[in-house]
Amino acid sequence: MKRGARLRGSAALVLASLAVLPNWGWAERPAALPQGPLDLDQAVRIGLENHPSLMAAQARTKEREAQVRSATAGYRPRLYAEGILRQGRQIGGEDEGRFTDDSEARIVLEQDLYDFGAREAAGRAARFEREAAELELFDAQQRRVLAIRRQFYDTLLADRQVQVWNEAMAVAFIRWDYGQGREELGEISPVELARLESRFRDFRSKYRGAQYDARLARVRLAHAMGLEDAMPRDLVRPDLDLDRELPSVQELRNRAWRTNPRLIAARQRLDAARARTERRKAQRLPRVVGEVGAQRYSRQFDFRNDVEAAIRVEAPLYEGGRLGARVEAARAAAQQERASWLELRQQVEENIYDAHLDVQSWQERRAYAEALVRHRELKTDLARTEYVLELETDLGDSLTEQTRAEMKLAEAKFGLAMAYDRLDALVGEPLASKTEKRQ
Template sequence: MSIHAAAHIPGPGVRRRRPWIALLLAAAGSVAMASELAPLPEPLQLADALALASPELPALRLAAAERDASAASLTEAQSLTGFQVSAEGRLQVIEPSSLALNRDRNDSSARVALRKRLYDFGYSEALEEAARLAGDGSEWRELSARQSARLEIMRSFFDVVLADLQFARDNEAMAGAFIDADRARDRHELQRISDVALLELEAAYQQALRLRMETQSMQRLARSRLAIAMGRPGELVATVVPPAPPDLSRPVPEFELLLEDVLANNPLRKALKADVESARAELSAARNSFGPVVSGEVEAAAYERKTNSTHPFTAALVLEVPLFSGGADDAAVAAARARLQGSQARLAMHDNKLREQVLETWLQLDNLRVTLKGLGVRGEYRELYLDRSRALYELEVKTDLGDAMTEISALRLDEARAQFDWQMAQARIKALAGRLLMEER
C-alpha cells in the first residue's frame, strides 16, 4: 500500500484565487467605482464629458485585462528559471526481499527537494524576452484604447450639439410650413386658391412635421450614445454647451512630416512592432525548446526503513538531453515561424492603413479650411438677408422672413458640422501620433 502526496511552491508573482471570490471582488470594485463618479453638470461642456467619463469603460477594461494577462505570462516565463520546491510524503508497507537484512515492513519516507534550472541553451531567455515584448505591446494597445475612447466621447458630444442644431433648423422649417398652410386654409375658404395649391402646402407641412419628429428622436438617441461613450448609460444630459470655434490660423504641417511623425509614434504600430519582435523571440525559443537542460537538485529525506541505498541528503547536477520528440520540435518551429510571418504582415498592413489615414485626414483639413471660410461669407450674406426680411416684415410688406430664419438655422448647423469635423480631424492626427493623451506617455 502506498500513499503519495506532493506540494509545489509556485514561482514569484503566481497567486491562486477562487474564481467566485475574484468575481465578487471585481463586481464590488465596479459598483464602488460607479458610486464614486461625480454627477454630470448641467449644462455639460466637452471638458466635463471627457473628465467625468467612467474609467471602467468595457474597451478599457478589456485592454487592461490583456495587459494583466501579458504580465502573468511574463511571470510564468520567469518562473521557469526560478527555484522549485516540492515536498513528498509516502506511507508505504512492503514485503521485504528474502535477501534483505532489514526485515521491517514499514517503508514510509518523507522528502523535501529543491530544483533549479541552470542552463537551457537560450530557451528560457528567449521565452522571457517574448513575454516581455508581448507585455510592451499590450501597454501600447491600452494607450490606443484610451485614445479611441476619448475620440468616441468627443464625436458623441459633437453629435448631441449637431442634433440640437438640426432640431432647431427643422423646427423653424416646420413653423414656417405651418404658417403657410394655415394662411392657405383661410385663402381657400375665400376661394382665392385651388384645392391643389392647398393640398400642396398641407403636404409640405406634414413633411416638415415628420422631419421635426425624426430630429427630435435623434436628440434622444445622440444623448444616449454620449452616455454610453462616457460609460454612464442612462445619464442623459439635458443641455450641452457648444465648444469654441477652432483656431484656423494655425498652419497644418506638411503631409510628409505628419506621416513621418505618425509612423514613428503611432501606439498601435509600436504594439505591432513589439508583436513582431515577440514572435521572433518565440521562434528562437521554439528552436531550443527540445534542447539539453542542465539543472541543479538538492534533496533531504527521512526514512523509517534504512538500507544501504537510503540517503538522508543528496545533491546532483542533472543533464537532460532529449533524443527524439516525434516531430514536435519541427512543428513548434513551424508554428512559431508562421506567427512571425503573420505579425510581420499585420505590421505592413497597418503601415499602409496609416498612410491612407494620414493622407485622408490631411486633405480633409485642407478642404475644411476652405469650407469654413466659405461658410463665413455665406453667414454674412444670410445675416444681411435676414435683416432685410425683418425690415420688410415690420413694414407689413410680403416677405420670406420664415425662410430666412430657417436658412440661418441651417447655416449654424453647417458651420458647427464643419468646425466639429475640423476638431475631430486634429484630434485624430494627435491620436495617430500617440499624443492625444499626453498624461499617458
C-alpha cells in the same frame, strides 16, 4: 540594434503618455450624469471610467502581466517534497526472502543553472506581450475618446436640426393660417391653400423626426459614455481651436510609423514571437540543473546520504520530433506577426493620407459655410429693414435660411475638429489629456 533601440524608445514614449492620462478606476455601476449642463470634458471622463470596452482592454493588460510571471516561473528555484511508500523483498541477511518497509521521504531544491537563453527568451516574450497589451489599452482609450466626441458633436447637430425644422414649421404655419383668411376672401384658390397646408404638415413631420433623432442621439451619447438608463439633456458647445498648422502628409506618416500605438503594439508582438522562437530553439539544447536535497529512510544502513548536492545535465536525445515541430510552429507564428505588422504599416499610411485629405476638405467646407453665414446675415438684415419699412419681404424665410447656414457652419467645424483628432490619434497624441479648449 539601432532600429530595435528606436522601436523600444518609441514604445517607451507612447507608454509614458499613459501616465498623462488619469488613473481610471472601474466602478461597479455606471456613474450618473453630473448635475447641470454636460460639457465635452465631462463626457470623455465619464466614458473612460465606465465604458465596458475599456474594462475588457484593462483586463487583457492584467492577463498579460500574469503571463509575465507565469512565463518565468518554470525557471525559478523549485522546492518540492517527495514521499515513497515502498515494500521490498530482501536478498541476503537474516530477513532474506521477507518483505520489509523500504519507504523514504525527501525534500529537494532545484535551480536551472544554464539553459542556453531559454529563460531569458521566455521573459522577453512575456514582457513584449505585456507592453503590446498596454499599447492596445491606450489605443482603446483613444478610440473611445473619438467615439464620445463624435457622438457629442452629432447630438449638438441633431439639436440644430430640430431648431431648423422648428423655424421652418413656424413660418409655414403662419403662411397657412394667413392663407385661410385670404382663401375666405377669395384672394387665393383652395388649391393654393391646400399647398400651404401640405407644406406645413411636411415641415411638422420633419420637425417631429428631428426631435426623435435628437433623443436617439442622446441615448447613443450615453452609451458611448458607458451609461445606461441615462439621457444627457443640456450640452455645452465646446470652444474649438481649428486654426492649427497642418504638417505635411510625409511628416505625419513618418511620425505615425514611429509613434502609432497599434503599429508599435504589432511590432512588440512580432518581437515576442521571435523571442518565443529562440526559446523553442534553446529547449532542444542541454540544460544544467543544480540540486540540493535531504532525505530520510525507513530502513537503516551503515552508509546512506541524508543530505545531497548535485549538478545534473539534461539533454534531449530523442522526443519523436516534438521539439522540432514546436520550433517550426514558432517560426511560422513569427512570420504571421511580421506580415500583420507590414500590412498595418500600409494601413496606417493610408489612414494618414485619408485623414490629411479629410482635414483639407473640411477646411474648404468651413470656409464656404462661413461665407454662407455672412451672406445670410446680410440678407436677414436687409429683410428686417424692408419689414420695418413695410415693403414686400419674407423675413421668416431669411431667418430660416440663416439658421440652416449656421448649422452648416457647425457641421463643418465639428467635422474639422474630428479630422484633426483622427490625425492626432494616428500619430499617438493622447486625446484624453487635451483640455476642451485646445488653444
